[in-house]
Amino acid sequence: MAASYSLPSSALPHAHRVHTQSQPASLNAWRMTVSSESLPSALEDDEDQGHDHDHDHDHDHDHDHNYDHSRSHSHSHLRSQAYSIPPPLPSPSHLHAHSFSFPRHGRSGSQTSNASYTEKPSIGGTGSWSQARRNRYTPEVIDESAHDHDHDHDHNHDHSHSHSQSHSHSPAHSHSHSNGHSHDHSHSHHHGHDHTHEAGHDHSPKRSLFTRTILPYTVGWPILYSIIAEKDSRRIFYFMSLNFGFMIIQAFYGYVTDSLGLLSDSIHMFFDCVALLVGLLAAVLSKWPKSQRFPYGFGKVETLSGFANGILLMLLSVEIAFEAFERLWEGTQTKRLGELFVVSSLGLAVNLVGMMAFGHHHHGHDHGHGHSHGHSHGEKHDHGCSSHSDHNHNHGHGHDHDNENMRGIYLHVLADTLGSVSVIVSTVLTSFWGWAGWDPLASCFIAGLIFLSAQPLVFSSAKRLLLTVPEGVEYNLRNILAGIGQQRGVVSYATPKFWMDDFGGNQLLGVVHVTVARGAALEETKDRVREYLLKEGIDAVIQVERDGDNGCWCTRGRAPTNPPQMSKQF
Amino acid sequence: MSSESEPLQNGSQGGAAPNPFNFQTQVISTTPVKSNVGQRRGHRYKHSSVSAQHQIFQEPPPRPPPVLPASLPTPTIKEAWKSLQRDQRMRLYWGMCHVAIAIFIFYRSGGSLAAMALSHLVFFDAGSAAVCVVVDVLGNFEVWRRSSIRHPFGLERAEILAGFAMSIFLLFGGFDLLSHNLKHILESVGNHEAHHEHEHDRISTGSLDLVSAAAIASTLVSAYGLKNHARIAKVMRVSYLSTLPSILSNPFHFLTLFFSALISLLPLLSISLYDWLDRLICAVISLAMFSLGMRVAVAQGLMLLMSYGGNKGDVGVTAVLREIESESGIARVDGAQFWQVHYGLCMANLKVIITNGLDELALGKLRNRISALIQNRLGEGYGTGGNVRWEVTLETTVDATI
Numbered sequence: 001m002a003a004s005y006s007l008p009s010s011a012l013p014h015a016h017r018v019h020t021q022s023q024p025a026s027l028n029a030w031r032m033t034v035s036s037e038s039l040p041s042a043l044e045d046d047e048d049q050g051h052d053h054d055h056d057h058d059h060d061h062d063h064d065h066n067y068d069h070s071r072s073h074s075h076s077h078l079r080s081q082a083y084s085i086p087p088p089l090p091s092p093s094h095l096h097a098h099s100f101s102f103p104r105h106g107r108s109g110s111q112t113s114n115a116s117y118t119e120k121p122s123i124g125g126t127g128s129w130s131q132a133r134r135n136r137y138t139p140e141v142i143d144e145s146a147h148d149h150d151h152d153h154d155h156n157h158d159h160s161h162s163h164s165q166s167h168s169h170s171p172a173h174s175h176s177h178s179n180g181h182s183h184d185h186s187h188s189h190h191h192g193h194d195h196t197h198e199a200g201h202d203h204s205p206k207r208s209l210f211t212r213t214i215l216p217y218t219v220g221w222p223i224l225y226s227i228i229a230e231k232d233s234r235r236i237f238y239f240m241s242l243n244f245g246f247m248i249i250q251a252f253y254g255y256v257t258d259s260l261g262l263l264s265d266s267i268h269m270f271f272d273c274v275a276l277l278v279g280l281l282a283a284v285l286s287k288w289p290k291s292q293r294f295p296y297g298f299g300k301v302e303t304l305s306g307f308a309n310g311i312l313l314m315l316l317s318v319e320i321a322f323e324a325f326e327r328l329w330e331g332t333q334t335k336r337l338g339e340l341f342v343v344s345s346l347g348l349a350v351n352l353v354g355m356m357a358f359g360h361h362h363h364g365h366d367h368g369h370g371h372s373h374g375h376s377h378g379e380k381h382d383h384g385c386s387s388h389s390d391h392n393h394n395h396g397h398g399h400d401h402d403n404e405n406m407r408g409i410y411l412h413v414l415a416d417t418l419g420s421v422s423v424i425v426s427t428v429l430t431s432f433w434g435w436a437g438w439d440p441l442a443s444c445f446i447a448g449l450i451f452l453s454a455q456p457l458v459f460s461s462a463k464r465l466l467l468t469v470p471e472g473v474e475y476n477l478r479n480i481l482a483g484i485g486q487q488r489g490v491v492s493y494a495t496p497k498f499w500m501d502d503f504g505g506n507q508l509l510g511v512v513h514v515t516v517a518r519g520a521a522l523e524e525t526k527d528r529v530r531e532y533l534l535k536e537g538i539d540a541v542i543q544v545e546r547d548g549d550n551g552c553w554c555t556r557g558r559a560p561t562n563p564p565q566m567s568k569q570f
Numbered sequence: 571m572s573s574e575s576e577p578l579q580n581g582s583q584g585g586a587a588p589n590p591f592n593f594q595t596q597v598i599s600t601t602p603v604k605s606n607v608g609q610r611r612g613h614r615y616k617h618s619s620v621s622a623q624h625q626i627f628q629e630p631p632p633r634p635p636p637v638l639p640a641s642l643p644t645p646t647i648k649e650a651w652k653s654l655q656r657d658q659r660m661r662l663y664w665g666m667c668h669v670a671i672a673i674f675i676f677y678r679s680g681g682s683l684a685a686m687a688l689s690h691l692v693f694f695d696a697g698s699a700a701v702c703v704v705v706d707v708l709g710n711f712e713v714w715r716r717s718s719i720r721h722p723f724g725l726e727r728a729e730i731l732a733g734f735a736m737s738i739f740l741l742f743g744g745f746d747l748l749s750h751n752l753k754h755i756l757e758s759v760g761n762h763e764a765h766h767e768h769e770h771d772r773i774s775t776g777s778l779d780l781v782s783a784a785a786i787a788s789t790l791v792s793a794y795g796l797k798n799h800a801r802i803a804k805v806m807r808v809s810y811l812s813t814l815p816s817i818l819s820n821p822f823h824f825l826t827l828f829f830s831a832l833i834s835l836l837p838l839l840s841i842s843l844y845d846w847l848d849r850l851i852c853a854v855i856s857l858a859m860f861s862l863g864m865r866v867a868v869a870q871g872l873m874l875l876m877s878y879g880g881n882k883g884d885v886g887v888t889a890v891l892r893e894i895e896s897e898s899g900i901a902r903v904d905g906a907q908f909w910q911v912h913y914g915l916c917m918a919n920l921k922v923i924i925t926n927g928l929d930e931l932a933l934g935k936l937r938n939r940i941s942a943l944i945q946n947r948l949g950e951g952y953g954t955g956g957n958v959r960w961e962v963t964l965e966t967t968v969d970a971t972i
Contacts, residue, residue, distance in 0.1 A: 466731065
């Protein structure tokens with residue numbers, strides 16, 4: 001770390017990359033710099049495992065990429081040129097950067113995303129591996145056996161892609177991306193770690209028979225179709241239907257048999273359904289495109305829903321505790337133990353199904369999403385990617401930030417399950433010992449558990465909603481901002497406000513006002529700063545002002561005079 | 571020398587205690603203080619004369635000091651407590667009192683569903699009052715308002731978040747009351763023994779009056795003393811209440827005051843009517859909580875989703891954009907992001923394409939014109955007292971097609 005400070009921070013992209021990679025970035029996230037969204041996912045796997053087995057080859061490959069990336073930035077708008085350039089020889093600075101990142105990775109072995117690295121010895125000989133890999137190839141790539149060729153291919157894709165992505169954030173684009181990933185998923189389930197590309201973009205191979213049968217019928221209703229087609233919303237939808245059906249049956253049966261326990265439980269079920277409905281809404285909404293009304297899209301909807309769910313759980317736990325104290329105080333006897341037992345066992349069964357659905361997902365998603373962010377980030381701008389990978393890896397729980405919506409729902413179902421378990425246990429205990437206090441006691445315990453489990457969710461989603469920049473990103477951002485002042489013609493800058501964008505990838509968005517020295521052209525300086533920021537992974541709106549023009553509101557907060565040594569010659 | 575002898579004496583005086591400093595060595599200082607400072611040669615040190623002759627140790631290029639602090643310290647509870655001014659402390663105590671009153675009402679409302687519903691409302695009021703107090707206290711700190719890299723908009727957005735959480739409480743309370751009500755009805759329909767066993771005796775007249783009086787008093791004090799709900803109410807105006815006099819025009823105060831007044835009248839009614847009305851009031855309160863909670867949640871959620879839902883919302887933004895496009899010198903608007911950060915701040919980030927012939931002076935004027943336009947059209951007007959600041963950022967690109 002100290003070394004990175006003393007590096008001369010020129011405007012050269014190499015130096016910058018070296019700098020950023022000296023941070024604890026794991027190989028996997030770093031790899032995202034090189035890989036592309038649009039390429040068939042099988043290729044990615046190839047790359048993935050290539051890292052594990054064939055280091056020489058790896059090196060080659062990485063250098064190609066690194067180099068090309070930096071190049072693509074310097075000519076970021078010349079797509080055709082980027083295509084025609086043969087992969088140049090690796091330069092020493094790249095070698096340096098590369099060798100740097102490897103030991104780092106090895107050290108930070110605790111991260112989930114590193115699983116691919118640690119798992120490599122379990123894969124057998126290279127031969128069997130390549131055989132397996134070949135089976136997974138998509139048709140376009142199936143004839144390519146030479147590694148080098150693969151990489152060329154890959155890298156070209158990368159280029160075109162990054163180019164288009166950085167300009168248009170159309171949702172259609174991200175969809176095509178998800179299709180590209182579909183293939184990967186089918187196997188990724190078998191390797192524990194390779195949930196990486198699951199990331200909410202899995203398609204046909206993962207769909208169950210049931211989904212496949214009903215999908216054609218839903219084409220008529222676009223909303224229903226969009227629910228069924230996405231994995232997250234599909235799971236929520238299925239579980240909600242199950243919950244709702246169970247609620248209806250319970251309410252009907254309770255009404256017929258005049259049983260209060262069943263009826264009040266079905267009311268509870270109804271509330272669960274509402275919570276699930278909100279989650280479903282959030283999952284569908286989050287796919288909506290940006291608009292004038294929502295200039296940054298609906299990326300935060302899922303975080304918001306997760307936050308709401310977390311708060312709801314906290315309130316619920318408080319209420320449960322309150323009621324339990326009341327019951328303990330009054331010594332209310334629990335009646336109709338048998339009925340209660342049956343009802344709660346049924347509830348437990350339903351909730352266990354939900355736990356399995358969301359729990360598995362939850363897990364996979366957690367690991368996957370972190371990757372997917374780094375990934376999509378990487379192809380927009382590779383420098384920013386390394387900054388993002390910091391985000392993933394500096395925080396132990398960095399990957400937890402991904403989909404708060406699913407996490408909230410999972411916690412909700414978990415809370416219900418715990419509630420059912422507590423009722424079962426307390427009825428059993430009560431029937432044995434006959435003390436009325438078991439039930440309130442168990443309720444209190446469960447309430448405490450629910451509260452504690454909801455806490456991290458609330459905090460992490462609150463942080464995101466407050467537009468807080470995560471620590472790792474903050475570090476890079478500071479350096480990037482200092483670099484603005486080094487651009488030619490820039491005197492100073494004011495009101496830099498940057499926040500994470502969670503629509504598509506985790507890019508930084510923001511605003512900065514730049515003061516331009518007398519004698520430098522406004523337009524050119526703006527373009528220079530813009531290019532620089534884009535290269536670093538920041539999509540900013542840049543307002544340029546002439547030095548000495550204090551008309552803008554941003555001058556109010558600025559220091560009265562600019563030190564003379566800050567202006568650079570040009 | 572005399573100054574050196576003093577510590578020596580001190581050392582000998584306090585000789586009973588083990589002294590970590592060996593003052594006897596002071597004798598050495600009779601020789602000149604010249605030490606081996608200049609004798610350590612070698613280029614291990616950047617500032618040594620040897621190092622200056624080669625370029626191994628290069629200074630990093632001079633960088634301007636950062637415009638923003640990377641992060642400002644978030645105050646701990648202790649610091650917050652220390653920073654309290656006198657009136658803030660009074661407000662804090664009152665906030666605690668409000669919560670206590672809410673708990674009191676909750677426990678006194680045993681027999682009456684309506685009173686229990688009222689206690690939920692008072693809980694909400696108390697929670698909002700607490701948020702008001704906390705916001706007030708945090709305003710003492712720089713991290714609250716000032717932008718840093720960590721928190722680009724300060725922490726002021728936290729108030730929106732707290733408001734959103736409170737709206738969740740309203741929704742939850744509404745649901746909770748409804749389900750309670752439903753259970754009661756089911757019980758009374760299902761079997762009467764259970765109903766009567768559960769139900770306490772009808773609470774006495776004095777108790778209900780006390781409850782409603784406490785609710786009214788605490789609401790009024792919070793409304794005037796803390797300006798409770800003032801900022802939320804500004805975001806979501808309820809048109810049919812806006813004609814009412816000052817405090818009543820705020821839907822939250824209106825609800826609490828209205829229903830507590832109603833509940834104080836309840837004991838005057840006959841028993842059968844009482845039972846019936848009790849449930850009805852509970853249902854109405856829960857529905858009101860639910861609908862109000864929905865509106866609050868949407869209003870705050872829009873802000874949290876980085877949208878602008880204020881004054882005229884999307885229509886206003888469209889009108890302003892049309893006006894900007896009609897300005898002389900602007901070819902077209904390439905991208906525009908209007909959004910509200912928190913109660914007092916909105917951002918407008920515009921990318922416009924300007925025609926070729928615009929010189930710098932005209933550009934500066936254009937910028938000022940546009941920010942004045944946005945502030946005047948979308949800022950909350952002059953008379954209403956609410957002042958939303960618009961921070962306008964204008965990125966201009968010269969039209970290349972001409």
